[in-house]
Amino acid sequence: MQRAATDKLSFNLRGEYLNDSAGLFYANAAKNNKAEEITFTTQYQLWANVLSRVEFRWDHVEHVLPSTPAA
Numbered sequence: 215m216q217r218a219a220t221d222k223l224s225f226n227l228r229g230e231y232l233n234d235s236a237g238l239f240y241a242n243a244a245k246n247n248k249a250e251e252i253t254f255t256t257q258y259q260l261w262a263n264v265l266s267r268v269e270f271r272w273d274h275v276e277h278v279l280p281s282t283p284a285a
Contacts, residue, residue, distance in 0.1 A: 226255040248276040 218224045232249040253271045260266055 222259040224257045226253075226257060228253050228255075250274045 215228070216224055216226045230249075230251045232247075234247045234249070237247070251271065251273045253269055255267055255269045258266045
């Protein structure tokens with residue numbers, strides 16, 4: 215989803231969801247693993263063909279892999 219505040223300034227929001235019930239992406243983790251991701255971006259066009267972006271991203275995985283330390 216993108217919203218333009220001005221001709222040069224815009225805000226973007228996107229999200230992703232994964233339901234890995236077959237264990238395809240996280241083979242060492244429990245089945246029915248779920249993952250979510252949300253990214254918020256502020257974009258500003260400095261001049262022609264030059265964009266500046268700042269992003270905030272949040273990720274979450276329901277079952278962490280055994281070799282990955284829990285946060």
